[in-house]
Amino acid sequence: MKASILEVPRGFWSLLVGMRVTLTQFFKPVVTVPYPRKTLPIPARYRGHIVLTSDPETGRSFCTACKLCERACPSDCILVDGVRLEGEKKKSVTEFKLDFTRCSLCGACVEVCPCDAIRFSKNYNLASTSKGDYVFDLVERLKAEKKQP
Amino acid sequence: MSFLTAEPVRLLLSLVCIMAFVGLNAAYLMLAERKGAGRIQRRPGPNEAGYGGWLQPVADVAKLLSKQLIVPPGTDTILFRLAPLMVISPAMMCLAVIPFSETLVARNINVGLLMVFSFGSINVMAIMLSGWSSRNKYAIISAARVVSQDVAYEIPMLLVVITLLMMTGTMDLNEIVRQQAGGFWHWNLFKVWVNPLMPVTFVIFFICMLAETNRAPFDMAEAESELVAGAFTEYAGMGFGIFFMAEYANIVLGCSLGTVLFLGGWQSPFGIWPGVVWFLLKLYALIFTVIWVRWTFPRTQFYGLLNLSWKILIPVSLFTLLLSSAMIKIF
Amino acid sequence: MIASNDIPSRTNPQETFVLNLGPQHPATHGVLRIKMTMNGEYVTRAEPVIGYIHRMHEKMGENRTWAQFLPNTGRIDYLSALHYNHAFVGVVERALRLEVPRRAEYIRVITSELNRISSHLVWWSAFLLDLGGFTPLLYAFDDREKILDLLEGVTGSRLTYCYFRFGGLCNDIDDEFIKGTRAFVAQMRPRLKMYRELVTDNIILRKRLEGIGPISAEMCRKYGATGPVIRGSGVAYDVRRSEPYSVYPEFDFEIPVFPEGDSMARYLVRMEEMAQSLRIIEQALGKLPPGPVMGKVPRVLKLPPGDYCYAVEAARGRFLVRTVSDHKEIPYRVKLRTPSFSNLSLYEEASKGMMLPDALALLGSLDLVIPDIDR
Numbered sequence: 091m092k093a094s095i096l097e098v099p100r101g102f103w104s105l106l107v108g109m110r111v112t113l114t115q116f117f118k119p120v121v122t123v124p125y126p127r128k129t130l131p132i133p134a135r136y137r138g139h140i141v142l143t144s145d146p147e148t149g150r151s152f153c154t155a156c157k158l159c160e161r162a163c164p165s166d167c168i169l170v171d172g173v174r175l176e177g178e179k180k181k182s183v184t185e186f187k188l189d190f191t192r193c194s195l196c197g198a199c200v201e202v203c204p205c206d207a208i209r210f211s212k213n214y215n216l217a218s219t220s221k222g223d224y225v226f227d228l229v230e231r232l233k234a235e236k237k238q239p
Numbered sequence: 240m241s242f243l244t245a246e247p248v249r250l251l252l253s254l255v256c257i258m259a260f261v262g263l264n265a266a267y268l269m270l271a272e273r274k275g276a277g278r279i280q281r282r283p284g285p286n287e288a289g290y291g292g293w294l295q296p297v298a299d300v301a302k303l304l305s306k307q308l309i310v311p312p313g314t315d316t317i318l319f320r321l322a323p324l325m326v327i328s329p330a331m332m333c334l335a336v337i338p339f340s341e342t343l344v345a346r347n348i349n350v351g352l353l354m355v356f357s358f359g360s361i362n363v364m365a366i367m368l369s370g371w372s373s374r375n376k377y378a379i380i381s382a383a384r385v386v387s388q389d390v391a392y393e394i395p396m397l398l399v400v401i402t403l404l405m406m407t408g409t410m411d412l413n414e415i416v417r418q419q420a421g422g423f424w425h426w427n428l429f430k431v432w433v434n435p436l437m438p439v440t441f442v443i444f445f446i447c448m449l450a451e452t453n454r455a456p457f458d459m460a461e462a463e464s465e466l467v468a469g470a471f472t473e474y475a476g477m478g479f480g481i482f483f484m485a486e487y488a489n490i491v492l493g494c495s496l497g498t499v500l501f502l503g504g505w506q507s508p509f510g511i512w513p514g515v516v517w518f519l520l521k522l523y524a525l526i527f528t529v530i531w532v533r534w535t536f537p538r539t540q541f542y543g544l545l546n547l548s549w550k551i552l553i554p555v556s557l558f559t560l561l562l563s564s565a566m567i568k569i570f
Numbered sequence: 571m572i573a574s575n576d577i578p579s580r581t582n583p584q585e586t587f588v589l590n591l592g593p594q595h596p597a598t599h600g601v602l603r604i605k606m607t608m609n610g611e612y613v614t615r616a617e618p619v620i621g622y623i624h625r626m627h628e629k630m631g632e633n634r635t636w637a638q639f640l641p642n643t644g645r646i647d648y649l650s651a652l653h654y655n656h657a658f659v660g661v662v663e664r665a666l667r668l669e670v671p672r673r674a675e676y677i678r679v680i681t682s683e684l685n686r687i688s689s690h691l692v693w694w695s696a697f698l699l700d701l702g703g704f705t706p707l708l709y710a711f712d713d714r715e716k717i718l719d720l721l722e723g724v725t726g727s728r729l730t731y732c733y734f735r736f737g738g739l740c741n742d743i744d745d746e747f748i749k750g751t752r753a754f755v756a757q758m759r760p761r762l763k764m765y766r767e768l769v770t771d772n773i774i775l776r777k778r779l780e781g782i783g784p785i786s787a788e789m790c791r792k793y794g795a796t797g798p799v800i801r802g803s804g805v806a807y808d809v810r811r812s813e814p815y816s817v818y819p820e821f822d823f824e825i826p827v828f829p830e831g832d833s834m835a836r837y838l839v840r841m842e843e844m845a846q847s848l849r850i851i852e853q854a855l856g857k858l859p860p861g862p863v864m865g866k867v868p869r870v871l872k873l874p875p876g877d878y879c880y881a882v883e884a885a886r887g888r889f890l891v892r893t894v895s896d897h898k899e900i901p902y903r904v905k906l907r908t909p910s911f912s913n914l915s916l917y918e919e920a921s922k923g924m925m926l927p928d929a930l931a932l933l934g935s936l937d938l939v940i941p942d943i944d945r
Contacts, residue, residue, distance in 0.1 A: 098551055101773030102442075105536065111768040112279045112535045112705060121712050122282040133719075135741070137726035164638035196641035196732045197740060210726065280708035455702065456774055536774050538702025540927055543777050 137195040138211040140188060142232045149236050151229070153183040153207035159199035165192040168199060186228040191221060253345035257334045264491050265484035266296035268526065275530045306476030311374065314473065318372035323474070323481035325365035329358040330488035337495045338413040340505040340515035351412040352400065355496060359451065362489060363389040366460070369482070370470040382470040384541060385453060385460040391548040392450035398556035399444045402563050403500055406433045416504030423508035428501045432570070434563035441501045443556050445528075448493035450544070452486060455533040459541055494525035586614055593622045599933065600940025606929070613929050616921045618914055624944040631893075631904025636662050636871050637736070639904065644730040646906060647942040649689040650885035652682045655734040657891045660815060660880035662736050665873040665895065673861040674738035675817045680751065680854045681721060681733065683847040687758070688717040689885035690840050697837075697934040698769060701778055706769055713761055720750045736871065738864035748855060755848050762845055770841060779834040783932030785920050786831055794912040797887025798843065799936060802836035804829035809883035820857070821850050833935035840937070872899055886910055886937055910942035
């Protein structure tokens with residue numbers, strides 16, 4: 091009986107303490123970022139979809155179409171093919187298709203590649219109205235990148 | 240120009256102004272609430288429509304007006320259509336007796352306080368009608384809960400007002416404000432030589448006002464919708480908009496009553512230059528507190544709500560009533 | 571005209587109706603369907619129906635190599651993905667007897683405890699949203715953003731991490747992470763105090779949670795509930811102490827236990843756990859050894875034939891991975907014993923006779939993540 095009577099002022103005091111907390115928060119600055127008017131910097135290790143890397147001097151991709159990434163991928167997203175050009179020891183990549191609708195960004199392909207030919211990109215705002223836009227042709231992308239770095 | 244000061248014209252003009260005041264407040268209080276909630280939660284609140292969000296209420300009203308007013312088949316059509324009207328009219332009518340300043344009152348009758356409380360009960364009936372006429376299992380249950388909540392909280396509210404009435408001796412709201420002239424220590428809130436528990440009385444009044452207007456933390460009616468449908472589920476478009484407006488109109492009414500009764504109405508805290516500015520300042524301070532309370536606390540349970548009223552607020556308000564009557568008798 | 575069977579009859583107290591808490595919830599539990607047989611306000615029977623998000627993880631385990639199954643582990647319970655990663659790499663390391671460098675173990679513990687804090691913050695905000703308090707969601711997500719930014723800088727992902735590898739980690743942490751984590755620990759302690767003032771001590775919340783949904787220790791044992799559910803019923807069972815793994819024995823932390831068994835006890839267990847996680851992170855950062863983060867791993871992973879298991883204390887309870895190998899590259903069987911499945915199974919018995927809002931508060935206090943139940 092006594093406890094329940096004492097509970098009333100104590101309970102009321104806890105309400106006032108809570109109100110003080112929200113009032114102090116009221117006067118503090120806003121913590122949200124007004125995206126898309128302002129964007130935040132993307133960390134270096136961010137996992138966007140993979141892209142091919144290239145030799146800065148020759149502009150050719152390092153990929154030798156060894157198909158290790160294709161075998162390592164858990165979701166069967168990668169399709170690689172290449173031909174051995176005249177006078178070279180390793181193959182050069184002719185086709186590298188990534189089906190991004192299945193990719194889980196696990197990083198197995200990036201890690202298993204023996205030539206460091208693939209890396210994560212920082213593209214995060216991908217939006218499209220058709221599913222076909224998400225089958226990336228990475229060789230084409232590399233060529234387009236070369237033209238406009 | 241003398242016809243402008245003729246009594247019927249003045250009355251009509253002030254009633255139109257009150258309706259405009261209610262409408263404007265309802266719309267912009269909604270924006271103020273969302274912005275206030277945003278600031279409490281460290282985010283901006285609506286800021287896309289218009290510069291800084293000032294056109295957001297216009298966008299909301301335009302959206303509500305553009306929706307089809309569906310009256311579901313099987314409902315009691317007369318009551319269904321009547322309920323929104325019944326919800327908003329008491330708020331507007333009661334604002335006619337609230338003195339915004341010494342001269343700015345639509346109709347100052349000598350039983351102003353009684354009128355406010357008698358019309359306030361129509362609000363409860365209107366919600367019950369809206370739930371009943373919806374022909375929806377959950378709307379009826381929810382409306383029944385609202386009725387028991389509102390009835391339970393009217394009792395401490397009336398007891399508190401009776402305590403105040405014993406002190407002021409009059410029901411004329413403008414007269415009550417005039418009695419609080421002088422510095423802020425003359426306000427009814429601080430008159431502890433008449434009733435030592437006056438601040439407690441004010442707190443009880445505030446809590447009852449929150450419960451009567453179905454605001455959090457007592458919003459079982461509307462927030463019940465997270466689980467089952469609330470009392471207003473079958474209303475589409477502007478029908479729902481009117482319930483929403485009525486909620487804010489009730490808040491304005493409750494807070495202006497609180498200012499008039501406890502905080503000195505249009506009296507200034509320094510004893511000089513009284514006016515409508517002070518009234519509006521105090522009104523909006525109380526409304527800010529209502530918004531502040533909503534975004535701080537979780538919801539009470541239904542039986543917790545009723546327990547609070549019957550087991551805590553009524554004994555305390557009865558006690559303050561006895562105490563103040565004893566003090567008045569003795570001193 | 572209102573049909574006579576629409577309104578529950580008040581004259582016949584035995585008449586019940588079925589209220590369907592459908593697969594889509596306004597709150598964030600996930601796709602769980604509960605068929606509640608109600609008698610007026612009171613729940614007579616609450617039957618959970620699961621399977622709406624069954625994604626066949628265990629079947630996928632039989633079709634992929636061990637390395638290819640790793641991304642799946644992050645998706646079973648996405649809120650505490652690193653713990654689930656840990657269990658799976660642990661089972662393979664145990665089978666192959668791989669040496670994990672000490673630095674890798676310490677970083678695993680730091681990131682796992684950060685993940686535990688972020689998972690508890692999500693639980694806290696969703697639970698309060700159920701109860702009607704909208705503001706703590708924003709405060710908790712503000713803190714959680716800091717954790718997610720820290721982990722994003724290290725792993726590259728914000729939610730479904732695939733960071734641990736067999737024998738260590740996929741990459742090392744940098745100074746920015748260490749500085750950021752120290753700053754986070756320093757600012758999180760006052761925030762926890764603010765949460766206590768704003769929510770935990772609040773009389774309205776206490777009235778909502780105290781005495782609601784009592785679960786006895788016996789019921790927990792019967793259904794196999796673990797995690798904060800059993801620790802809120804007075805039993806001090808934590809996998810980090812009873813089946814020690816990784817480097818947890820080297821840290822000094824307490825297991826919060828509350829004997830009352832009601833929703834408030836489970837709530838307090840989780841709030842205390844956040845504070846204890848901060849302690850573990852501080853100690854680990856202080857003792858972080860230098861060195862490599864990846865041990866020696868054979869190129870082709872073929873586990874010796876047999877039955878291996880590994881248990882971790884995930885944010886929701888005890889998560890166990892059991893794998894059966896028949897000396898092929900692909901496991902014969904991957905069994906995932908998830909905590910939310912056992913925690914949900916006691917709901918039917920515990921919610922008998924409760925009022926509906928209380929039954930929902932009980933559901934929230936069990937901290938269920940439905941993909942964890944359905945896998």
